[in-house]
Amino acid sequence: MTSWHNHLIILPILLPMIAAAALLFVDERSRVMKAMISLASTIAIAGVSIILLQVENSAETFDGVYLVGNWVAPFGIVLVLDGLSALMLALTSLLALATLVFALARWHAVGAHFHSMFQILLMGVNGAFLTGDLFNLFVFFEVMLAASYGLLLHGSGALRVKAGLHYIAVNLVAALFFLIGVSLIYGTTGTLNMADLAARIPEMEADRRMLMEAGAGVLGIAFLIKAGMWPLCFWLPTAYSAASAPVAGMFAILSKLAIYVILRLTMLLFGAGPSAGFGAELLLFGGIATIVFGTIGVLASQALGRLAGYSVLVSSGTMLMVLGINDGAVSSGALLYLVSSTLTIGAFFMLIELVERGQDAGANVLAVTMEAYGEGEDEVEEGGGLAMPGTMAILGICFAACGILLSGLPPLSGFVAKFAMLSAMMGAGATGVPPTAAVWTLVVLVILSGVAALIAMTRAGIRAFWTSIEGTVPRVLVIELVPVMFLLSLTLALTLQAGATMRYMDTTIRTLSNPTIYIDAVRNAAAIGTRAGVQSQETGGN
């Protein structure tokens, strides 16, 4: 990577920060101006992150270390760009672009500082993906959380304020767990830099390492709350379904951010060495419980918003379970699943608002109840069918695509991802080692959760598109439909480029499971103006 590319690494953090600050100076009444600044910044971030993804994809060697303030690794702040963070950055920025365009239709006018908070959220998320040390992770996490509190409350109303109150309280407690975990790790190892930390773990004596592991466990609780692992997930469906549509769409990335951190830290700190496999069983069983809980929730949801909220739990549970199994081939399938399910859920949250706009308030809440008690089958069958208005047709197609993606049916990327995961799991049998009980459980659960999603989506779809045809057709702007279709077409692109995508995921997972590459890159990154590799040469395993 040339030095020109290297400086791009900090832009995903700087751009939204500058945009958010600039937006505060713009008069509140000039909404077009605010929207333009926000949109320009988001497009620029998307451009930068796609360039970074391409550079990372074509790079032969690992060289994405950016020393902020030109201080060398364990002492200064580092930003690290590898395959995983580049992928997550690109995913975030594309999702942000879609949700922002969606919000421009009407939502951004509902409250005062929507665009500033949106940009700050982007800054926090991007920073958390890029940062190379634990305390900055905390800072970026808090930046992201503070913005998410504001965004969740955006639009106000008793329901949002109540959900927001619970959300803030839960996340403040999670932040305290985060701090306890970080300070325990600092107290035992004397470092906060993730690469330095990983290098020091093998040298620690047993009792100190135990305390460090306790710290990592406490840290893990903070992220598992955010990722929504059962039993820490009860706030999630309520909060996500209370948020306004574009905000909920953007929130789809937040639980994936927690998954990203867990993936990064387990691979880096507990991939090999004396602490190998720490917490894997907890992730496995927690993931199983989360999928079961999420699946039941998906089936039991009466409102579409809650259905989407529980789908977030199902996808978190699947990721956690795969992390618990910790098998390279399965993980690369899971990475594709992460990308695909984030895009799907983001699109689904926005689609829900469009679909529900044409329905009576509360109609969805009654839907399941009506099924249970019968609903008067006296409607006259009209021959020839009704002419579907164009809007409904497009919404229906998008809805069907979401259903296919959530349940993992062919031909979209949900299928490719689940197929890659399942075939990797079953592939263990071909090499002579029979799949373990955990693997069988995962296979069964992944398929069952897909079936449950299919049932729930079909039921909701019939309710929304067939039986309510005499209701008003929702008035939907093109600017609202385009982002939904954009996200769904991205999943189509993922399917068409499945080979290239899977190769990228494989490379990423292979780099992740060999943490010495990461550790060496961070430790040997030289400050500008000094010779390369002056400091710490004792990194093992070259």
Add this chain to the structure above:
Amino acid sequence: MELVLSIAIGVMTSCGVWLILRPRTYQVIVGLSLLSYAVNLFIFGVGGVKSNVPPILGDDILPSTLADPVPQALVLTAIVIGFATTALFLVVMLASRGLTGNDHVDGRN
């Protein structure tokens, strides 16, 4: 010194945990504040308890005679962030009080 610090952390944590399990928003916010004080003291504690030593490195000064500057920086950041989020939580609490007419966390008495 260590004993006083650990007793302080323990008392504040237990009070904080009890308070955040209460059903009124005001109690929850006081509990969260107590917990964050406890956590901030804990961060100080992990750097080693030393009194009256500066964290500034100079010539001919042994690092072992200095206070660890990193926990101080961490605590400073944590205080600022905790302060901001608590203020935000207070605003939401007041909004909830205004919308629902009571200070129960679920909005119902």
